[in-house]
Amino acid sequence: MLLTQLVTVVAVVAVCSVVFGWISVQQLRASAEQSALNIARTLAEDPDVQRRVAFYSADPGTPSTADLRDDDLQRIAKDVTARTGALFVVITDDHGIRLAHPRPEQLGERVSTGYQQALAGNEVVAWETGTLGESARAKVPVYPVAGGDPIGEVSVGFERESVFSNLPLLLGGIGLAAGVALLLAAVASTLVRRRFRRLTLDLQPEELVALVQNQAAVLDGVGDGVVAVDTDGAVRVCNRAAERMLGADALGRPLADLGLDADLLEAARRPEGVEAVIGGRVAYVDVHPVVRDGRDLGEVIVLRDRTDVEALAARLASVQAMTEALRVQRHEFANRMHVAAGLLDAERAPDARAFLGELLARGAVDPAVPGIERVPDAFLQSVLGAKADAARERGVQLRVSEDTLVPGEVHAVEDVSAVLGNLVDNAVQAAHSAAAPEVPVSPVVGASAAHPQRVRPEPWVEVGLFADGAELVMTVSDSGTGIDEGVDPFARGERTGLDPDAVHGRGFGLTLSRDLARRRGGDVWIIDRGGPDGGAVFGARMPGALAPSGIGGTSEDRDRTDALDRTDARDRSDTRGPGIRDQEEE
The missing domain is CATH 3.30.565.10 (Histidine kinase-like ATPase, C-terminal domain)
Known part of the structure; x- marks a missing residue:
């Protein structure tokens, strides 16, 4: 069970770590793209940049590399690149000719990536691979100072290494948090497992299921009432026989509410138990403490209905007494018959007849x-x-x-x-x-006056x-x-x-x-x-x-x-x- 908990926790932490890592990567990508876009917008709106781009776009020919190296656009692009840490800042005219570029030898050449979207008036943010490698770049159109159609573009890019330079630190933080979470989960699982084992007496879930099934079969299969109470005196288990005798739903109720008071239970804890009247029934009450591994878990109370047995015993005792009385009367009657037989043997028939007549008149036996x-x-x-x-x-x-x-x-x-x-x-x-006490009476003749009868x-x-x-x-x-x-x-x-x-x-x-x-x-x-x-x-x-x-x-x-x-x-x-x-x- 502990292994299952740990595997579940590890799976959850791993999924969370992957998700947080992916989110961190997306945040870094979005941050780089937004930075490039902001820089490109700023440059595209600079009046100096707009005027110089308009100048070169109006020239039908291609400007020379030498002229572009010393131009203000090149100087501006270098300064922005140095201040922002960008991989490049490239400015082109309306034909995609580089007017500013980190590599001066490539000035006056057509850019290696598309520029048509920017010249169409759209801002483009994408990850592309050019002459300087893969980068997160933003392309923004450059408009004339007086307004009108785009006359060029400003492209700003950040290389992958700079974008994800903080990724190891972020992943390290995520990993550290995952490790701490796993450690806390392992400790918590261990503590929960120990408490669970203590509460279930070190029984596994399968054993608990079997125990409940066996308990139900045993408790409902016996005729005696069985009541289990915890250490607080509340009923936790009560079979049908006990409910019939107690006459109420006993689960969760204190014993005192069911007619089983403390004095009765104290007497029932003796080895021989005790008989008591419960719910109008005569029951034998026996209390057994339940202890496991030195821990007091409560008590089990056994109620044996003895009403019918006691009634039968009383009836048998009455029948036995009546039988004994009849035996005595038979013995006395036999003695009188012997007297009558003796009179007849002595040829004293009149006396025998008188004796039998007297018996017939008053009965065979004198009323006792x-x-x-x-x-x-x-x-x-x-x-x-x-x-x-x-x-x-x-x-x-x-x-x-x-x-x-x-x-x-x-x-x-x-x-x-x-x-x-x-x-x-x-x-x-x-x-x-x-x-x-004895009652004194008048003394009889010859009795001492000092000692009355x-x-x-x-x-x-x-x-x-x-x-x-x-x-x-x-x-x-x-x-x-x-x-x-x-x-x-x-x-x-x-x-x-x-x-x-x-x-x-x-x-x-x-x-x-x-x-x-x-x-x-x-x-x-x-x-x-x-x-x-x-x-x-x-x-x-x-x-x-x-x-x-x-x-x-x-x-x-x-x-x-x-x-x-x-x-x-x-x-x-x-x-x-x-x-x-x-x-x-x-």
């Missing part, structure tokens, strides 16, 4: 959730039973509110289990973390379920300490009452619950932040989650719920909804 009989749907009973088992392990009682009314059957099983399960898990964690109020979580056509509305409250004012539960990294030793509670379950609800056109929000006298209350609504009981739902309801199930989460990830507390358990 107070108020569970208000929920006729088997799926909701299983989910609440599974969550109640997990809550009892942590000393928290799960119950169903007295105003619960859900006559329909759950249609969107996975979404409901994910949203309800995460809300309940979050409430159980809050109730368990509240650590309610103390009991600890049992933490609780209450779930309310309501049906509005095909829409399922849920409320979850707890006995925790609520959420402090000014706390943004949706802020990245925000955790509410998180147990540092807990295995779960590090995910984005509550955020995912809101995303799942919004995908169906619903929402998850905080109804009451609570306080010292009571915990927070959450609300959730999920349109199309229920099919009315008895007939399995109308065709309109079924069509609506089927369409909602097929809706892509990305279509509604940016819809409305107030902020809610971050999920504590996955």
Whole structure:
């Protein structure tokens, strides 16, 4: 590339030098011709010259050489030649006979070049070769003093050597200027090449073309979002996947305008990266610095959309909890069947019949959730039973509110289990973390008055379920300490009452619950932040989650719920909804 630049510069300088040289030659030629013309005009208008030329032109004979040598015309011509440095000053009569000439022996002879144009009244400027050699000459007609037709001519010439005596100096100046220009061009080309190599990381143009083509193919061929930023924090590269997640044309914009603030990027620079909510999507953010030859070029940010993965994980966790609850219930049911079988083996049929009648009246398993009989749907009973088992392990009682009314059957099983399960898990964690103080009660008989009996109020979580056509509305409250004012539960990294030793509670379950609800056109929000006298209350609504009981739902309801199930989460990830507390358990 440098060689191409130098060749181009040399060609340009050479052409310019030739042009300037040609112009200089033409200027010297024009200057000599103009000088000769001016001198000839001056002589032709001299009255003495006019009178002597008229005298000789009136003589029909040819003047002798001896007479012309001593004539005033010869003297005038010699003086002008000496003063102007001309090659010659020649004066002729109307027949072209030399009346004045630098060589006296040629006086009285006819001139060797044409004189007819001058005698016709025209001024002639030309380069001609005569007895004195090639010269730039001017021929001007001589008129009588009183006027009339030309009676002779004055011819003045400058030899070539005198005309171009300054040409070497001019060409030397042009050559010197060309050399300086070449030197400056070489230095400038070298500096530009070094800067170009520094800016392009020493890549040639062909390599840059291949790099751009490969970059476009790679960036648009991966499912992850890739964002490249320079050292000023402006986006320089952004593939289609990243634009879909960021929801805007990111090129040239600062990262802060795209929802990627400095705190998030600082956390993402850790080796394990960080998960964050970007544009309503749960994404894994990973930041890698770009350094080449010790020079910091910026950073590459990789955005991996984990919304669907997190939602599936939450749903699987709910299914696993429900399966475990069913296993426990099956085990308890098997134990009761063993009791009935034992009574029959002991030939105590009336007792066995009474025992089985009692089971038939109250169900195979004692209700583990107070108020569970208000929920006729088997799926909701299983989910609440599974969550109640997990809550009892942590000393928290799960119950169903007295105003619960859900006559329909759950249609969107996975979404409901994910949203309800995460809300309940979050409430159980809050109730368990509240650590309610013990309350003193009246001493019992035999107890020491100095040591009154103390009991600890049992933490609780209450779930309310309501049906509005095909829409399922849920409320979850707890006995925790609520959420402090000014706390943004949706802020990245925000955790509410998180147990540092807990295995779960590090995910984005509550955020995912809101995303799942919004995908169906619903929402998850905080109804009451609570306080010292009571915990927070959450609300959730999920349109199309229920099919009315008895007939399995109308065709309109079924069509609506089927369409909602097929809706892509990305279509509604940016819809409305107030902020809610971050999920504590996955």
